[in-house]
Amino acid sequence: MAYTVLARKYRSQTFDDVIGQDPIARTLKNAIKTGRVAHAYLLAGTRGVGKTTMARVLAKSLNCLAFDAPTTEPCCKCDSCVAVNLGEDIDVIEIDGATNNGVEQVRELRQNAIYRPARCRFKIYIIDEVHMLTVPAFNALLKILEEPPSHVKFIFATTEPNKVIATIQSRCQRFDFSNISATKIAGQLKFILEQEKIKYEDDLILPLAKMANGSMRDGLSLLDRLISTGAEPLTAELLEEFLGSPNSEKIYNLIGEIGDSSAAGTFAAIEDLISTGLSEVQVVDSLIDYMRDLMVVKSAGAESELLILTAEQRKRTGRLAEKFDTAALIYNITALEKLRWSIKNSDTPRALLEALLLRFTLSEHFLNVDELLSQSQAGPVKKKRPTSVKSEASSKGQGTKEDRGQKTEDRSQATSIEQQASSPVRNLPMGTGNATQKEKKSNGTSDERRGKTRSQRKNELINDPAVKTVLLGLDATITGIEENQ
Numbered sequence: 001m002a003y004t005v006l007a008r009k010y011r012s013q014t015f016d017d018v019i020g021q022d023p024i025a026r027t028l029k030n031a032i033k034t035g036r037v038a039h040a041y042l043l044a045g046t047r048g049v050g051k052t053t054m055a056r057v058l059a060k061s062l063n064c065l066a067f068d069a070p071t072t073e074p075c076c077k078c079d080s081c082v083a084v085n086l087g088e089d090i091d092v093i094e095i096d097g098a099t100n101n102g103v104e105q106v107r108e109l110r111q112n113a114i115y116r117p118a119r120c121r122f123k124i125y126i127i128d129e130v131h132m133l134t135v136p137a138f139n140a141l142l143k144i145l146e147e148p149p150s151h152v153k154f155i156f157a158t159t160e161p162n163k164v165i166a167t168i169q170s171r172c173q174r175f176d177f178s179n180i181s182a183t184k185i186a187g188q189l190k191f192i193l194e195q196e197k198i199k200y201e202d203d204l205i206l207p208l209a210k211m212a213n214g215s216m217r218d219g220l221s222l223l224d225r226l227i228s229t230g231a232e233p234l235t236a237e238l239l240e241e242f243l244g245s246p247n248s249e250k251i252y253n254l255i256g257e258i259g260d261s262s263a264a265g266t267f268a269a270i271e272d273l274i275s276t277g278l279s280e281v282q283v284v285d286s287l288i289d290y291m292r293d294l295m296v297v298k299s300a301g302a303e304s305e306l307l308i309l310t311a312e313q314r315k316r317t318g319r320l321a322e323k324f325d326t327a328a329l330i331y332n333i334t335a336l337e338k339l340r341w342s343i344k345n346s347d348t349p350r351a352l353l354e355a356l357l358l359r360f361t362l363s364e365h366f367l368n369v370d371e372l373l374s375q376s377q378a379g380p381v382k383k384k385r386p387t388s389v390k391s392e393a394s395s396k397g398q399g400t401k402e403d404r405g406q407k408t409e410d411r412s413q414a415t416s417i418e419q420q421a422s423s424p425v426r427n428l429p430m431g432t433g434n435a436t437q438k439e440k441k442s443n444g445t446s447d448e449r450r451g452k453t454r455s456q457r458k459n460e461l462i463n464d465p466a467v468k469t470v471l472l473g474l475d476a477t478i479t480g481i482e483e484n485q
Contacts, residue, residue, distance in 0.1 A: 007220040010192055012053050013076045013085070015061070019188055019216060020180035021050050027175070028054075029072040032061055037070065038173045040145055040154040042130075044161035045177025048217030051157040054177075055126045058155060059092045060084050063120035070121070080120055091117040097129040097158075106133075106140040113144060113152050122153050130156040131163035138165050145171045179214025182206065182308045188216065189223055199233035206308055207239055207248070210289075246278055246286040252316055255290060258360045259323025266361045270354055280349040284340045288333055290317075295329040297321040332360055 012018045015025040031037050041058070043051040060074035060081045067075075074081050083089035095109075109125065117123040127133075133141075145154060145168065156172065158164060186209035193200050208226075212219030226238050239245035250273050257265035273283050294317060296306050302318040309317060324332075339356050343349035 005221070006192060006224050007048075007217045010188075010195075010220070011085075012050065012057065013060075014073060015057055018050050018054055018057065020184050021054065021177055024054065024175045024177065028058055028061075032070050032072050037062065037153070039148050039152065040172040041156065042161065042164065042169060042172040042174040043155065043157045043177065044174060045159070046179060046215065047159060048212075048215030048219075049177040049180055050216065051177055052126070052128060055155040055157055056084055056092075059089075059124045059126065059153075062122050062124065062153065063089075063091060063117075065120070089120075091120040091122070092124045092126065094126045094128065097127050097132040101133045101137055103134070103136045103140050106137045110140070110144050114149060116151050122151055124153045124155065126155045126157070128157045129159070130168075131158045131160045135165065138168050142167055142171070180212075180216050181214070182209040182212070185209040185212050185214075185216055185219045189219060192220070192223065193234075196227075198227060201233055201235045203236040203310060203312075204234050204239070206310060207236060207245065210308055211239070211243065211245060240276070244278070244282070246273060246282060247276070248313070250276075251286050251290050252320065254357075255287070255294070255320055256323070258357060259320060261361055261364065263358060263361050266357055267354065270350075270357065274350065280343050280353045281340060283353065284336050284343070288336050288340075291329055291333050291336070293317050294321045294324060295326060295333065298324065298326045298329065328360075328363060335359075 015029050018025050041055075043054060045051055057074070060076065061072060062070045063080045063084070064071055064074040065078040065080045076082075076085070080089060080091070084092050087094050095105075113123065113125070115123075144152075148154070154172070156164070156168075161169070161174070161176075186205045189205055189209060204226075208222055209219055211222055222243060225242065226234050229238060229242055231238055236248070240247045250269065254266065254269035254273065257269050270283070274280070293307055293309065296304055297317050298321050300306060302314050302321075307314060307317070335356060339352060343352050346352055
């Protein structure tokens with residue numbers, strides 16, 4: 001007997017079985033109970049979220065032969081229900097919109113629709129990927145869709161509802177299917193593994209469910225691939241070996257090196273990831289996901305329901321989050337997303353990735369606007385020099401006359417740079433301690449300063465020529481996320 005893939009074997013059979021679409025299932029059940037079933041439905045949503053499954057369940061409910069009227073709980077055993085499950089029922093016609101998208105096919109549909117069903121209550125047309133129909137074909141459907149025979153029902157399914165013309169949508173009841181949460185996908189994966197009597201480790205389920213990206217069918221297809229390896233029990237290491245998922249331990253290690261400001265460690269961690277065969281885009285995607293978890297921990301705590309993590313991963317993420325502040329994580333995620341599109345078209349993607357991660361690692365060498373703002377309010381900005389000219393001179397002892405003259409000139413240049421760096425900040429309109437007597441007497445100017453928002457003050461500070469002089473003297477820069485304000 002031919003093998004049936006998990007996505008077909010465990011397809012939902014009733015409204016209550018459909019996972020993650022409770023509002024839609026409840027609405028359709030109530031419509032059947034009250035006798036308000038519409039003549040046309042448009043089911044929209046991404047792949048693998050249950051559109052075709054819901055269409056079949058609705059068809060079985062309307063045509064189940066075990067009951068004398070439409071029911072919310074089809075028996076799934078009568079000839080009609082069994083034929084619908086197989087896609088072979090004579091009164092439930094499933095049409096592929098991609099290959100039957102012309103006016104001729106719609107004309108044939110209209111000619112056949114006038115005949116009553118062979119054995120059931122309704123003749124039901126399920127058109128999958130209906131957005132693939134041409135505009136003339138849509139127009140040919142308008143009349144019968146607006147005033148169909150009493151025994152005809154239409155169920156359209158599409159992943160791109162924006163391509164369905166407005167005159168068609170206005171004649172249908174539209175339901176938008178949401179992505180299925182990773183938690184619900186994980187629960188279904190556990191149920192299937194138990195039904196199949198396959199051993200697995202708990203650390204496998206959540207990462208596998210997250211890889212499904214909200215699609216139950218994708219999750220079941222990935223599980224089929226893992227089962228086909230023959231490994232038992234199924235472990236998280238199989239995700240890296242067979243599905244190309246980055247090793248979580250190596251990602252945690254890379255983020256830890258960034259948090260510790262270790263440039264050498266960051267380069268080593270990148271090499272460790274790239275050497276396993278991962279592309280730079282995969283590394284960036286993983287870093288975005290993991291840093292998003294850190295951001296949630298910093299903002300909502302390690303026990304937040306927004307985190308799809310195991311207990312051990314929550315502890316590990318909580319420890320890593322202590323090495324970052326929220327502003328830095330927001331900047332990192334934004335910069336990584338920009339880099340993601342750049343490296344796809346670059347001949348040197350690794351260099352770009354290493355440069356940005358090194359930027360994260362050495363972030364303390366870059367002056368943030370908040371720091372500059374606070375320093376300008378507190379007093380003059382002082383430039384840190386690696387070595388004092390005076391101490392250098394005293395340590396070397398007696399030198400030649402030319403050397404002493406050169407050192408004197410160096411001291412003068414250093415003093416001049418420090419004065420240039422500090423004096424403009426004293427005169428910034430933001431400060432209060434260094435305001436001149438004229439500014440103190442001018443109530444209008446003071447009120448205007450107080451009325452400005454912090455964002456406006458930041459923007460003025462960034463664009464102020466004096467600040468640019470300070471940054472030049474400090475050999476500092478402003479973070480990119482502030483530049484975009």
